[in-house]
Amino acid sequence: xAPVVIILLGPPGAGKGTQAKNLVDKYGIAHISxxxxxxxxxxxxxxxxxxxxxxxxxxxxxxDELVLGIVRERLKQPDTAKGFxxxxxxxxIAQAEGLDAILRQLDRKVTxxxxxQVADAVVRGRLTGRRSCGKCGAPYHLEFSPPKVDGVCDKCxxxxxxxxxxxxxxxxxxxxxxxxxxxxELLAGYYKQGGLLAAIDGIGNMDDVFAxxxxxxxx
Ligand code: AMP
Numbered sequence: 001x002a003p004v005v006i007i008l009l010g011p012p013g014a015g016k017g018t019q020a021k022n023l024v025d026k027y028g029i030a031h032i033s034x035x036x037x038x039x040x041x042x043x044x045x046x047x048x049x050x051x052x053x054x055x056x057x058x059x060x061x062x063x064d065e066l067v068l069g070i071v072r073e074r075l076k077q078p079d080t081a082k083g084f085x086x087x088x089x090x091x092x093i094a095q096a097e098g099l100d101a102i103l104r105q106l107d108r109k110v111t112x113x114x115x116x117q118v119a120d121a122v123v124r125g126r127l128t129g130r131r132s133c134g135k136c137g138a139p140y141h142l143e144f145s146p147p148k149v150d151g152v153c154d155k156c157x158x159x160x161x162x163x164x165x166x167x168x169x170x171x172x173x174x175x176x177x178x179x180x181x182x183x184x185e186l187l188a189g190y191y192k193q194g195g196l197l198a199a200i201d202g203i204g205n206m207d208d209v210f211a212x213x214x215x216x217x218x219x
Contacts, residue, residue, distance in 0.1 A: 004029060004083035005108055006217060007090070009187060010116035012176045013123035013130075014202045015209060019116065020087040022210045023217075029083035034091075037070050038062065057166040059175030061091055061183065068098040075102060083111075091184045096191070113191045114216045116202035116209070120177055127173045134160035 006023065008016040017033060024031045038056060041049035052062045071089055074080070090096040103109060118126075129142040135158035140146055147154050147162075167176060191197045198216035202209055 002083075002111075003081065003108070004111045004217075005103065006083075006085045007110060007113040007191075008085060008087050008116060009113060009184070009191075010202060011118055011120070011123050011180045011184075012173070013126040014116040014118045015206065016087045016116060018206060019210055019213050020085045022206075023085050023213070026214070027083065029085060030077070030079045031085050031087060032071065032074050032080070032089065033087040034067050034070055034089040035087075037074065038067075057172070059167050059172040059179065061179050064092055064094040064098065067091075067095060068102070071099065072102055075106060090187060091179075093186055093190055096187055110191075110194070110196060112217050113197045114213055115188055115197060115199040116213070117199055118202040122203060123177060124170070124173055127168045127176075128170050130168050131162035131164055133158055134163045 004027070006029075008020055010016055017036075020031045020033065023029065038049070038052055042053055042056070043049070048066070052066065055062050067089060071086075075084075086099075090099050099110075125143075126141070129144065131140045131142060132138060133140070133153040133156060136153060136156040138153055138155035140162060151159055153160070166172065188197065188199075200209070200212040200216050
């Protein structure tokens with residue numbers, strides 16, 4: 001397959017991260033998640049991490065310059081040569097324009113944009129119930145996929161309490177949805193003209209949604 005540049009659009013909680021991981025497994029391409037990169041910077045206690053902590057916890061968007069800097073650096077890594085998936089980026093028109101400029105310099109082009117559509121009520125249910133193991137980070141959902149034995153991690157056996165992302169608390173989820181509807185949703189208009197945009201239904205089990213994603217990519 002020729003090197004691909006796939007953008008996953010959709011609200012927080014649409015399953016972009018999950019589907020990106022499935023695409024990595026299927027196509028052997030790189031996964032670039034600006035949310036993951038920012039969380040890693042925070043966990044490492046870098047200057048950048050400290051700078052963005054409050055904004056991320058509030059559910060707002062960090063600055064375009066900063067995210068574009070992360071993506072520019074990440075695309076210098078050799079694992080992106082075979083193709084890559086952008087997950088959670090771009091989120092603003094300025095980021096989309098910045099991405100176009102970066103790709104021009106690299107002589108690359110966006111090959112497909114998949115917009116995973118999920119209603120706000122579903123997003124709220126998915127995100128507010130999301131938890132992870134306090135020790136190994138294994139993902140859970142209080143309602144849809146709790147640990148098999150209450151209080152014990154299926155993966156590592158830890159009895160550490162499950163943890164919730166600060167921005168998955170109800171009022172923060174609402175703020176993230178506002179940012180999505182007011183800013184990020186405009187990207188569908190930005191990408192409409194190029195004929196690369198495919199909208200898919202993000203409701204249903206993970207495998208069904210993945211089949212739709214692959215169909216949107218392979219046609
Ligand atoms: P995510 O894991 O993609 O939901 O991102 C978590 C948080 O990181 C977001 O709510 C934003 O605060 C920040 N973030 C991630 N990606 C971007 C981006 N492309 N532009 C601005 N802020 C971002």
